[in-house]
Amino acid sequence: MMQENMRVLAHEEIADCIFELKLEGEMVWAITEPGQFVHIRVGGGSQSVAPLLRRPISISSADPSKKTMTLIYRSGGLGTGLLSETGIGEKVDVLGPLGHGFPVEATPLQGKALVIGGGVGIPPLYGLSQELNARGIQVTHVLGFRSAKDVFYQMAFEKAGRTIIMTEDGTDGRRGRVTDVLDSVDFDVAYACGPIPMLKALEHAITEKPLFVSLEQRMGCGIGACMACVTRATDANDAKGYRRVCCDGPVFKAGEVELC
Amino acid sequence: MMQENMRVLAHEEIADCIFELKLEGEMVWAITEPGQFVHIRVGGGSQSVAPLLRRPISISSADPSKKTMTLIYRSGGLGTGLLSETGIGEKVDVLGPLGHGFPVEATPLQGKALVIGGGVGIPPLYGLSQELNARGIQVTHVLGFRSAKDVFYQMAFEKAGRTIIMTEDGTDGRRGRVTDVLDSVDFDVAYACGPIPMLKALEHAITEKPLFVSLEQRMGCGIGACMACVTRATDANDAKGYRRVCCDGPVFKAGEVELC
Amino acid sequence: MLEVHLPGLDLKNPVMPASGCFAFGAEYGNLYDLNRLGAVTIKAATLQPRYGNPTPRVAETPSGMLNAIGLQNPGVDEIIRKELPRFEENKVPVIANIAGSEMEDYVLTAEKMSQQSVVNALELNISCPNVKHGGIMFGTVPEVAAELTAKVKAVSEKPVYVKLSPNVTDIVAMGKAVEEAGADGLSMINTLLGMRIDLRTRKPLLSNLTGGLSGPAIKPVAIRMIYEVSQNVSIPIIGMGGIQNADDVIEFFLAGACAVAIGTANFVDPFVCPKIIKELPEKLDAMGVSDINELVGRSWKK
Amino acid sequence: MLEVHLPGLDLKNPVMPASGCFAFGAEYGNLYDLNRLGAVTIKAATLQPRYGNPTPRVAETPSGMLNAIGLQNPGVDEIIRKELPRFEENKVPVIANIAGSEMEDYVLTAEKMSQQSVVNALELNISCPNVKHGGIMFGTVPEVAAELTAKVKAVSEKPVYVKLSPNVTDIVAMGKAVEEAGADGLSMINTLLGMRIDLRTRKPLLSNLTGGLSGPAIKPVAIRMIYEVSQNVSIPIIGMGGIQNADDVIEFFLAGACAVAIGTANFVDPFVCPKIIKELPEKLDAMGVSDINELVGRSWKK
Numbered sequence A, B: 001m002m003q004e005n006m007r008v009l010a011h012e013e014i015a016d017c018i019f020e021l022k023l024e025g026e027m028v029w030a031i032t033e034p035g036q037f038v039h040i041r042v043g044g045g046s047q048s049v050a051p052l053l054r055r056p057i058s059i060s061s062a063d064p065s066k067k068t069m070t071l072i073y074r075s076g077g078l079g080t081g082l083l084s085e086t087g088i089g090e091k092v093d094v095l096g097p098l099g100h101g102f103p104v105e106a107t108p109l110q111g112k113a114l115v116i117g118g119g120v121g122i123p124p125l126y127g128l129s130q131e132l133n134a135r136g137i138q139v140t141h142v143l144g145f146r147s148a149k150d151v152f153y154q155m156a157f158e159k160a161g162r163t164i165i166m167t168e169d170g171t172d173g174r175r176g177r178v179t180d181v182l183d184s185v186d187f188d189v190a191y192a193c194g195p196i197p198m199l200k201a202l203e204h205a206i207t208e209k210p211l212f213v214s215l216e217q218r219m220g221c222g223i224g225a226c227m228a229c230v231t232r233a234t235d236a237n238d239a240k241g242y243r244r245v246c247c248d249g250p251v252f253k254a255g256e257v258e259l260c
Numbered sequence C, D: 001m002l003e004v005h006l007p008g009l010d011l012k013n014p015v016m017p018a019s020g021c022f023a024f025g026a027e028y029g030n031l032y033d034l035n036r037l038g039a040v041t042i043k044a045a046t047l048q049p050r051y052g053n054p055t056p057r058v059a060e061t062p063s064g065m066l067n068a069i070g071l072q073n074p075g076v077d078e079i080i081r082k083e084l085p086r087f088e089e090n091k092v093p094v095i096a097n098i099a100g101s102e103m104e105d106y107v108l109t110a111e112k113m114s115q116q117s118v119v120n121a122l123e124l125n126i127s128c129p130n131v132k133h134g135g136i137m138f139g140t141v142p143e144v145a146a147e148l149t150a151k152v153k154a155v156s157e158k159p160v161y162v163k164l165s166p167n168v169t170d171i172v173a174m175g176k177a178v179e180e181a182g183a184d185g186l187s188m189i190n191t192l193l194g195m196r197i198d199l200r201t202r203k204p205l206l207s208n209l210t211g212g213l214s215g216p217a218i219k220p221v222a223i224r225m226i227y228e229v230s231q232n233v234s235i236p237i238i239g240m241g242g243i244q245n246a247d248d249v250i251e252f253f254l255a256g257a258c259a260v261a262i263g264t265a266n267f268v269d270p271f272v273c274p275k276i277i278k279e280l281p282e283k284l285d286a287m288g289v290s291d292i293n294e295l296v297g298r299s300w301k302k
């Protein structure tokens, strides 16, 4: 893990308020797993202290040969709003790579993986798919969005495997939720990232096969020191009783921690 | 007075930490006197609230035909540091024009004016000189800087009249303070802007002829409502007993208010 | 959808400038029509004219500012003569802020002010941290605040709002004490006591040494205090402290405020009050709220 | 030029991480050598393990943050067994922060901690606003704080620093009371009580409702309180509250602090403590100061 002022190589709005940010720097070499994240300090330059806290954003994909990584984020609040104003060539203060990502080795070589995402939970799944592909694993994607205007990376995912797009309002792909189509997919291991209600539904739906979920929590430090991001361990006899999303996660095996 | 997001046409470091900023907008038409100032909100974009307060900066010169005005400021603290990062084509939130400037009509037509400035008190004097020139008034400038690296606008002032540069360390022009050379200058009216000790020295030195001084004070509103910027009236029988630098000033006749 | 009704104040919208940040309306009145405001809270009046503190009187802090104006004002008589007539043509309700060093000063000033026809309500500033003699005490001891409130109520012809200081251990006790003493409403919060030291001079930057901290930095403290007090009193609260935009106004309503005042933000954006008034209906629409009064205390009401 | 000597603490520099923002040193110890720090203040220990509050536990505010961690910790015994050994190889002084809900808890926890050879001093956290039972009371009533201090002093084998809450009317009274009761030093300030309301849910954003406000937003309040208290006690003060850089450290010294702790800024920049330690000598040089101890209280000392 390191702190680096990474260079912006590309920065583009790829769907409604969804930005794709390509950064260059040494940090890329330290990435070990898809699903890790970075903690970004967004500031008005100089020594401005608003916003104060860093923002956690997943690494969507990385290319160590070019020292680049790509983030995809929704611009909504103060920090992401300011981030979206960053121009090409400018520097971004990044702490990372952080946390533990998705275990690609959990899927047997030549096996089948199901990758399920919702909204801005989708970005880290793209890097995951690429890594699974690289191991010869066949991947099916089920990606849920609110509406057609929110859809991003459809072609990219299609290149990595069968891709089912779901929209809540039916304006793109099929109408409905990601859980509506799971029965139609054959897989050995499932990986998911998205809103808590989606993850809960998946925990109920996928009980026979391994499922890994990536969680979000409001964070302070991002490195395990402040206890802001804890979630309870499900096992009442667990030695610690809790997990820190920032460093024990953000990816957990379904059932390891309470989803909340 | 108005609030306007003015366009940056040019922005350049013209001396050590001294920036020249050229802005374009309708506000320029509202300028009535040299020595008025603007109140600038410097922000990291979006809704960042640090720095919170606006920064008062004098209008150095203006060209209504091109809708442009030029500011010259020293980048030192948080706000001016951020301001110096503003790029060409970007917008700057400006409130102005504010306050009362130098009375050029105090100098008789065909008369002689003495213009005395110190450090970042010099910028508004440039516009003043131009206006005096336009009225056919002969202007002599005495401009004090700390050191050669701090000198700016020497040529511009020279075009407007005789210009004596003083530096504290003698690295440019003459060594010494602006008060050292006053005896050698013939004038009808004097105008000054600079640090308080300089203005005090001038008040002592120039007693026989009219002297107008421009003051600085820490400001809140910049428009007369918060009473942050007051200074005492010298006349114990003055009806109000005080003046607000932001709207009654920043230019006062020497002796009207206490210098502090 | 923005109309609110408080004792003495029938407001077409709940947004007013905060006392001391708007003088007597003349300056901002040059920028926009004061009648667009819900009300105007004018600068503190004292019995005698006050010059206030030496400068520097303000200092910036992270997301905030310190001020130590020291209640500069021309005195109640001069205000009545010179400043109040401005509100005769205007229809905007006026809240007159009252300060003093002795109880007697408050009472006399309040009495005079309350007799003015353009004044709709009084706001007792028992919390200004920048006056050296006595002033601060009124705001930190519940019994003293209550006594002052009762005395002013006895002479006032208009409803009395008491403006609480946040520099206390138990803000709920303060709120209850002045309610019991007859206050018609509360204003909260005034500024937090703070200081900045100038590294160059190595001395406090403000000539008054300490100053009152205002602006967005204090908003979380204001929200917490209004949340606590509103659950324990039944008089309305005018909320303030760091409001910058319509979202902040809604946050204050959810916490328990029935109207809001905006101070420091006027310095950042002189048009902030009319801007917020314009934005509020859209915000409420987006929330599916047809009357802003529905939001009062929603964060704690069942 | 950076060395400072406080009761039980011979520090090669006056900069330490603040309690609760650095856990027990493992995480930041992965980023840099902890021996570069003046000291380490470890997270609050309670007698029994505590899970703390439900999430969300943090919320951002303008130039600040709210936290309601709720003193999550594995309990004093487990800390002694699992966390303290880390400091056996390190030579960095350790300050053990102690919290509790009952006096008896504090006393037992303090007694155990003070017996650990790696612990150089205790810091009594009488001010954590996030514990529901009792905790807050210790920090707001001078007599109670004094009693607790005396009891802990009676059992502690190490010097005791008392960490004051800023949520009081009279911080000087608090400082004097615990000094009289035997405190060897003060830590100030802990967090200001605050709240944020989520406009979407219309409820307080933190599950604990209120939280402690830290970060640059509170620096003016911290400076003011240290300025006031340092003139009225003769025990040293460890200053904290919003420190982000070497200039801030100097401001705290000028106000009256003899050492400083850095909390929230670690989250913004994990290397902030060693960075400040590196910058301080240059800053002091530029000021013409050869020993940082010269600056203590300079803003008020004649």
Ligand SMILES: Cc1cc2nc3c(=O)[nH]c(=O)nc-3n(C[C@H](O)[C@H](O)[C@H](O)COP(=O)(O)OP(=O)(O)OC[C@H]3O[C@@H](n4cnc5c(N)ncnc54)[C@H](O)[C@@H]3O)c2cc1C
Binding pocket: A037, A051, A053, A054, A055, A056, A057, A058, A059, A072, A073, A074, A075, A076, A077, A078, A079, A080, A081, A120, A121, A123, A124, A215, A216, A217, A218, A219, A250, D059, D060
């Ligand atoms: C491990 C992890 C990975 C993430 N990856 C992505 C991603 O790839 N793309 C993406 O768009 N978003 C991602 N998020 C969510 C993202 O962190 C928030 O949307 C973002 O922090 C909001 O900041 P803001 O400035 O827009 O909002 P503000 O409202 O200004 O944020 C205020 C504070 O709340 C925190 N906060 C607000 N919403 C969230 C949230 N949902 N999760 C955590 N903290 C929050 C912010 O970090 C900040 O501290 C991730 C979150 C986590 C924890």
Ligand SMILES: Cc1cc2nc3c(=O)[nH]c(=O)nc-3n(C[C@H](O)[C@H](O)[C@H](O)COP(=O)(O)OP(=O)(O)OC[C@H]3O[C@@H](n4cnc5c(N)ncnc54)[C@H](O)[C@@H]3O)c2cc1C
Binding pocket: B037, B051, B053, B054, B055, B056, B057, B058, B059, B072, B073, B074, B075, B076, B077, B078, B079, B080, B081, B120, B121, B123, B124, B215, B216, B217, B218, B219, B250, C059, C060
């Ligand atoms: C009427 C007027 C005209 C001015 N014209 C110019 C000019 O043309 N060029 C120029 O370089 N400077 C000028 N100044 C000074 C300029 O306003 C300050 O240098 C600037 O505000 C400092 O801001 P900062 O962000 O660098 O410092 P910070 O230290 O971040 O400022 C903190 C706060 O203190 C205030 N402040 C700090 N120094 C001063 C000061 N000297 N005067 C007033 N407020 C101060 C800031 O406005 C801000 O509110 C003028 C000041 C006034 C009052």
Ligand SMILES: Cc1cc2nc3c(=O)[nH]c(=O)nc-3n(C[C@H](O)[C@H](O)[C@H](O)COP(=O)(O)O)c2cc1C
Binding pocket: B220, B226, C018, C019, C020, C021, C043, C044, C067, C069, C071, C097, C125, C128, C163, C189, C190, C191, C213, C214, C215, C216, C218, C240, C241, C242, C243, C261, C262, C263, C264, C265
């Ligand atoms: C420059 C200034 C002057 C003030 N003067 C007064 C005053 O005269 N009377 C008063 O009750 N409050 C006064 N206040 C406090 C404000 O009315 C308000 O309570 C406080 O600033 C918090 O609101 P804000 O954060 O929106 O500024 C003053 C505040 C400022 C910044």
Ligand SMILES: Cc1cc2nc3c(=O)[nH]c(=O)nc-3n(C[C@H](O)[C@H](O)[C@H](O)COP(=O)(O)O)c2cc1C
Binding pocket: A220, A226, D018, D019, D020, D021, D043, D044, D067, D069, D071, D097, D125, D128, D163, D189, D190, D191, D213, D214, D215, D216, D218, D240, D241, D242, D243, D261, D262, D263, D264, D265
């Ligand atoms: C996440 C977090 C946890 C904290 N936990 C503790 C604690 O366990 N014990 C304690 O005495 N103070 C605790 N504090 C308060 C800090 O030690 C410090 O007093 C306060 O945050 C002000 O300093 P800062 O502005 O530099 O953060 C905590 C603060 C934060 C932000």
Ligand code: FES
Binding pocket: A218, A219, A220, A221, A222, A223, A224, A225, A226, A227, A228, A229, A230, A244, A245, A246, A247
């Ligand atoms: S964010 Fe600090 S422990 Fe996870």
Ligand code: FES
Binding pocket: B218, B219, B220, B221, B222, B223, B224, B225, B226, B227, B228, B229, B230, B244, B245, B246, B247
């Ligand atoms: S700055 Fe507000 S009155 Fe001058």
